[in-house]
């Protein structure tokens with residue numbers, strides 16, 4: 001469903017990744033690993049842009065969440081599916097939410113541990129709560145593919161594992177960047193290591209040794 005063949009990913013004339021051979025097949029759960037600044041977000045964002053051209057059923061959890069701080073949790077989560085309705089319905093629902101939409105969003109909020117938060121303004125939330133709101137928006141959007149850039153980095157360890165499991169259950173294909181190696185091993189069918197501007201391994205999780213991962217993070 002997605003293929004890069006020997007490509008370079010750059011911002012203007014600043015090349016971040018060279019010789020990128022990377023693909024994503026339906027049903028895979030792929031996790032990108034690498035030090036801060038290695039280029040994980042760059043590959044995720046390029047993957048999202050390319051996939052979105054052919055797969056409208058794709059949900060995204062961006063690193064900076066992409067929430068509208070002045071609006072409520074309900075509104076931010078609802079916005080994940082704006083394209084499911086016409087403009088007038090959306091406008092009416094944003095001004096005076098329909099009870100059915102309130103119920104649907106409330107159920108997603110319960111899933112991410114934000115039950116009862118629907119009327120709170122996003123700007124009044126903690127970092128972890130904002131991140132859960134971004135996860136709720138992606139879950140509400142649904143679809144076959146999820147791309148998430150450190151989607152549980154601000155959530156404590158136990159809840160992070162539960163949330164990542166939830167994503168793996170809800171989406172057929174998952175592409176994530178995670179800094180928690182344990183969590184990456186738990187969820188991934190394939191691990192991709194990035195270092196010094198290149199993909200240095202791209203293997204089924206069971207074939208990646210602790211030494212391979214250690215090498216990614218050494219100074």
Ligand SMILES: Nc1ncnc2c1ncn2[C@@H]1O[C@H](COP(=O)(O)OP(=O)(O)OP(=O)(O)O)[C@@H](O)[C@H]1O
Pocket residue numbers: 011014016034035036037038039040041042043063177
């Ligand atoms: N919009 C941008 N314009 C120019 N350079 C950028 C931009 N975004 C990222 N970079 C640069 O690209 C490189 C890779 O950044 P990227 O965000 O992909 O790394 P990362 O592995 O996701 O890091 P982190 O784990 O800290 O999020 C860095 O050197 C960064 O400074």
